[in-house]
Amino acid sequence: MPPYSEKVMDHFMHPRNVGEIPDADGVGQVGNPVCGDIMKMYIKVKDKIITDVKFQTFGCGAAIATSSMATEMIKGKTIDEALVLTNKAVAEALGGLPAVKMHCSVLAEEAVQAAINDYLIKTTGKGLPGFKPSEEPLEKHDH
Numbered sequence: 687m688p689p690y691s692e693k694v695m696d697h698f699m700h701p702r703n704v705g706e707i708p709d710a711d712g713v714g715q716v717g718n719p720v721c722g723d724i725m726k727m728y729i730k731v732k733d734k735i736i737t738d739v740k741f742q743t744f745g746c747g748a749a750i751a752t753s754s755m756a757t758e759m760i761k762g763k764t765i766d767e768a769l770v771l772t773n774k775a776v777a778e779a780l781g782g783l784p785a786v787k788m789h790c791s792v793l794a795e796e797a798v799q800a801a802i803n804d805y806l807i808k809t810t811g812k813g814l815p816g817f818k819p820s821e822e823p824l825e826k827h828d829h
């Protein structure tokens with residue numbers, strides 16, 4: 687097993703915001719092109735603020751830890767602030783991830799974007815420009 691920071695272990699052992707929001711304002715599901723794992727993210731939005739967020743994942747420990755941290759980082763933020771959250775920032779907040787596990791953190795970043803995209807489509811009829819909503823594994827890109 688690669689070495690994990692204490693924060694990663696903490697969020698893996700005690701993940702925050704796990705579950706489902708039945709009356710979510712936006713739901714995003716993404717797949718990881720590297721390992722095929724899946725993540726689902728639910729958000730509640732009021733006045734452009736993310737008031738609640740929960741996730742479910744079939745991903746590994748690193749995916750659980752990064753999603754847990756990502757949900758903590760976007761809760762109470764505006765959707766614009768949440769959209770610029772990168773997987774690198776989440777990994778840094780966790781004290782770093784082993785290089786072979788960085789791809790897992792992409793799930794959290796993309797699930798946040800997918801949930802916001804869904805929220806925007808539902809409320810404005812228009813999603814994020816250039817965002818490809820997909821339940822299929824996404825194309826590989828550098829992160």
Ligand code: FES
Pocket residue numbers: 718721722723745746747748749789790793
């Ligand atoms: Fe698939 Fe980590 S190995 S999310």
